[in-house]
Amino acid sequence: MGREGWGRAGGGQVWPYWLLVSSLGTMTATSEAPSTPTTEFASLDPATGAEIARFPVNTAAEVRQAVERARPAARWWASLDPKQRRARLHAWRHRLVERTDELSRLIARENGKPVDDAVLEVTIAIAHLSWAADHAHRILGRRRVSPGLLAVNHAATCEYLPFGVVGVIGPWNYPVHTPLGSISYALAAGNAVVFKPSEYTPAIGQWLVHSFAEVVPEQPVFQLLTGFADTGNALCTASVDKLAFTGSAATGRKVMAACATNLTPCVVECGGKDALIVAADADLDLAADQAVWGGMFNAGQTCAGVERVYVEAPVYEQFLTKLTAQARRLQAGRDYGPITMPGQLAIIDRHLTDALAQGGRALLGGPESIREPFVDPVLLVDVPADAAASTEETFGPTLTVTKVASVAEAVVRANDSGYGLGASVFSRRQGHQIAEQLEVGMVSINSVLTYASIPGLPWGGSRESGFGRIHGPDGLKEFARSRAITGQRFPIPLRLSTFHPSKNAVGQLKQLARLRWGRG
Ligand code: NAD
Numbered sequence: 333m334g335r336e337g338w339g340r341a342g343g344g345q346v347w348p349y350w351l352l353v354s355s356l357g358t359m360t361a362t363s364e365a366p367s368t369p370t371t372e373f374a375s376l377d378p379a380t381g382a383e384i385a386r387f388p389v390n391t392a393a394e395v396r397q398a399v400e401r402a403r404p405a406a407r408w409w410a411s412l413d414p415k416q417r418r419a420r421l422h423a424w425r426h427r428l429v430e431r432t433d434e435l436s437r438l439i440a441r442e443n444g445k446p447v448d449d450a451v452l453e454v455t456i457a458i459a460h461l462s463w464a465a466d467h468a469h470r471i472l473g474r475r476r477v478s479p480g481l482l483a484v485n486h487a488a489t490c491e492y493l494p495f496g497v498v499g500v501i502g503p504w505n506y507p508v509h510t511p512l513g514s515i516s517y518a519l520a521a522g523n524a525v526v527f528k529p530s531e532y533t534p535a536i537g538q539w540l541v542h543s544f545a546e547v548v549p550e551q552p553v554f555q556l557l558t559g560f561a562d563t564g565n566a567l568c569t570a571s572v573d574k575l576a577f578t579g580s581a582a583t584g585r586k587v588m589a590a591c592a593t594n595l596t597p598c599v600v601e602c603g604g605k606d607a608l609i610v611a612a613d614a615d616l617d618l619a620a621d622q623a624v625w626g627g628m629f630n631a632g633q634t635c636a637g638v639e640r641v642y643v644e645a646p647v648y649e650q651f652l653t654k655l656t657a658q659a660r661r662l663q664a665g666r667d668y669g670p671i672t673m674p675g676q677l678a679i680i681d682r683h684l685t686d687a688l689a690q691g692g693r694a695l696l697g698g699p700e701s702i703r704e705p706f707v708d709p710v711l712l713v714d715v716p717a718d719a720a721a722s723t724e725e726t727f728g729p730t731l732t733v734t735k736v737a738s739v740a741e742a743v744v745r746a747n748d749s750g751y752g753l754g755a756s757v758f759s760r761r762q763g764h765q766i767a768e769q770l771e772v773g774m775v776s777i778n779s780v781l782t783y784a785s786i787p788g789l790p791w792g793g794s795r796e797s798g799f800g801r802i803h804g805p806d807g808l809k810e811f812a813r814s815r816a817i818t819g820q821r822f823p824i825p826l827r828l829s830t831f832h833p834s835k836n837a838v839g840q841l842k843q844l845a846r847l848r849w850g851r852g
Contacts, residue, residue, distance in 0.1 A: 373559075375535050378444040378672045378705055379665075387534040387558040392566035398526050398555050399570040402497040405551035406524035410494045414469040421465035421520060423547040428458050435508065435539060442535050443507055444669035444705075445630050450508075456785050457509040457516070460803060463787030464520035471805045472521055472812050481848050485824045492812035494522030495573035495597075501564045501587065503579045504530035504672055505633040505727075508540065509784075513791060513802040514576035514599070514811075515540075515554070521811040523574075524553045528567050530579075532672055534558040561586075569593050574811060577601065578635075580725075581796040599800030599810050601792060603725040604635050604753030607746035608780065609766055610651055611739050611759035612644040618778065619758035620654035623731060626756065626780030628659070628709055631668045632729040633676075635797075636754035636774070636781055639726055641733045642742035648735040652695065652713070655733065659696050659709040664729065670705035671728065677704055680728035687712050687721040687732070695733075723750065743769045753793035756780045773797070 371389040376382065390398075409417065428435065436450035443450075472492035479486045498518040502511030507529060515525050529537025534556075541556040548554070557563055561583075568575055568590035574597050577587040581602040591598045608626065610619045626638035643651045662668070671677050684699045697710035710730040715721050721732050736742045739759075743766060746755060754774040757766045763777035773793040774783040783789050790806035792798065800810055827834040828841060 373531065375442055375532070377441050378532075378674075379670045384442055385535050385538075387538070389559040390528075390557045390563045390566075392562070392570075395526075395557055395563060395566035395570050398552075398557055399497055399499070399567075399572055401552050402524040402526050402555060405553045406494065406496045406522075408551045409519075409524055409548075409553045410496075410522040414473065417520070417522065418465045418469070420548050421461060421516070424544050425458055425461045425465065427543050427547060428454065428461070431543065432458075435536075435543075438536055438539055439507060439533075440669075442533050443504060444672050446667075446669060449630060449668070453506055453509045457512040459785065460509075460513060460787045461516040461520075464516045464808060467788075467805070468520035468522075468808055471808050477816075479818065481844065483818060485820060485822050486818040487821050488816070488818045490814055490816050492521070492809055492814055494812055496523060497572045498523040498525050498811055499567040499570065499572035499575045500525055500527045501567060501575070501577045501579065502527065502529045502533075502537070503635075504532035505630060505635070507533035507536040510578050510601075510635075511537070512540070513601075513807070514578070517802060517807040518574075518576065518811040519554065521808050523811055524551075524555075526555045526557060526567060526570075526572065528557040528559065528564050531558070531560050565590050568596065568598075572596060574598065576800075576802070576811075581798070584798055599792075599802065600798040601800070601802065602635075602753075602796060602798040603727075603751060604637075604793060604797050605639050605723065605725055605749050605751045606636050606754045606756070606772070607640045607642060607742075607749070607770075608638045608756045609739070609742045609746060609758065610641065610643040610647065611742075611757070611762055611766065612646045613760045613762070614647065614758035615760065615778070616647060616651050616654055620651060620658050622756065622758070622778075622780045623655055624658040624662070624709075627731040628662060628729040629668055631664065631671055631707060633672060633727050634781075636784065638731060638756065638780060640722065640746070640749075641731055642736045642745050643733060644739060644742065645735050645737055652733060655731075656695050656711060659711055659731075662709050662729075664701075664703070664706035664708045668729065671707055674705065676727055677702055677707070679724075680707055680726055680730065683719075683721040683724065683726045683728075684710060684712070684730065687715045687719050690716050690719050692716070692719065692721070692732075697730075717745065717748065725751070739766055742766075747771045750796045751793065752795040753797035754781070754783065773801075 372386045374386050375384045432454050436447050439450035440447045474491035477488040479488045500514045544554045576599045578601040584600040584602045692712050692715035695711040701708040701710050707728050712732045715732045752772045755770045755772045756776045767775040776782045788804050790801040791803040792801040
């Protein structure tokens with residue numbers, strides 16, 4: 333996501349909005365007080381600009397110290413019996429349930445979304461934590477593998493071991509659900525985690541780390557770092573054993589380059605430009621309701637939110653009427669919150685202005701819908717396929733709606749994107765058939781974003797949306813390395829892997845291969 337129009341501070345870093353001061357006595361992110369004055373920044377309420385708290389801009393040295401502290405903690409956490417680890421994670425889960433209101437109020441304050449939306453976010457995060465805790469051992473624990481014909485006298489096993497220390501860098505738009513999508517699975521897989529939340533949501537990150545420390549007080553298994561790009565970059569180069577990044581594709585590239593320094597493996601979850609397809613046989617009331625919610629909840633600041641809608645011609649006008657009626661009822665500041673990053677307002681404005689200049693029409697709202705820090709709903713039609721509003725992530729409560737001649741055209745248009753995160757399909761009879769043609773990581777049929785709330789499903793995209801998977805069994809394995817072991821159970825006469833092979837060993841091998849794989 334671009335950051336045009338923001339003020340620039342030292343080191344070329346873009347610091348809009350934040351109060352930067354030098355002082356002692358800051359809320360420290362790590363357990364050791366820094367020995368020199370620390371630059372700090374303030375977290376602000378995006379709706380009012382009121383200061384919430386101050387946090388240190390952790391230096392590269394502090395990042396390295398945190399990673400070093402995490403190493404023995406990781407060994408201790410990994411050495412726990414899986415049942416003990418599971419019990420600790422469920423204790424944390426319990427605490428999150430008990431304190432959902434408190435956490436949701438903090439999310440509402442620091443991120444700007446309504447408290448009820450925050451409750452939904454926290455609840456989905458809890459479902460994932462619970463699932464990861466319950467399934468980690470079954471999915472990652474040692475299991476027997478058939479040795480096959482060539483090693484029939486061996487017993488083979490495979491298990492998945494924790495990497496050690498996992499660095500997690502998070503965004504601000506879902507400040508609990510998104511980072512916990514990596515953190516819960518990394519912890520369940522037996523890793524320690526060093527977490528740098530977005531500079532827009534450090535207080536929420538700190539809340540999570542403190543609540544975990546209440547149930548795991550023995551070791552710093554889950555630590556917090558706060559700061560901007562430089563702190564994130566330092567985490568990428570601090571020799572963590574794996575780095576999980578969620579944010580924009582532009583930053584994802586920088587994260588990959590930084591991780592390459594030490595050949596640190598990384599999972600990169602980036603943005604999207606998700607499409608919603610309305611087939612002629614769709615329930616149009618449902619499709620309109622879900623398009624509006626999927627495009628506008630959280631003020632449209634959802635990586636897998638709906639940004640583009642493709643509607644089959646026979647139901648286009650009818651759908652537009654229903655969509656407009658639904659969107660017209662919404663009001664920014666009442667039904668959803670402000671734009672969290674002030675710089676995003678300029679991007680939304682650019683997309684709207686450009687779309688209208690290129691022949692697009694606003695059915696509802698337009699550039700005048702931007703009332704800093706809020707943006708009222710905007711519906712655009714007739715927007716060219718190559719306009720920024722059709723190709724770039726807008727991250728605002730806006731939808732482009734396009735008439736298509738057929739479902740086949742809708743699929744081609746939906747796939748014609750640099751991104752490949754998620755999609756949704758509305759159809760009574762062809763839902764699966766359409767879903768299977770979409771080049772994305774996740775599809776919801778007759779709903780939007782439902783896959784996010786199903787912990788057993790993997791989450792992630794392709795192309796500019798990144799690579800690697802969080803959530804589900806894939807998400808657990810993303811934070812573990814496989815170890816394969818074979819053990820000879822008894823000797824067999826056919827000896828091949830030796831400089832003293834049995835007589836006619838190669839001939840017998842060829843005969844075996846013919847018998848086993850040579851037919852058909
Ligand atoms: P961002 O890329 O600006 O920042 C993300 C994080 O990276 C922040 O913590 C930031 O401080 C850090 N960072 C910035 N520069 C860095 C650098 N050079 N090295 C290391 N870390 C650095 O993104 P954002 O504005 O916080 O989040 C919004 C973006 O995240 C959108 O594109 C959205 O689609 C995407 N997102 C994706 C998912 C997903 O699961 N795919 C989920 C939520 C958000």
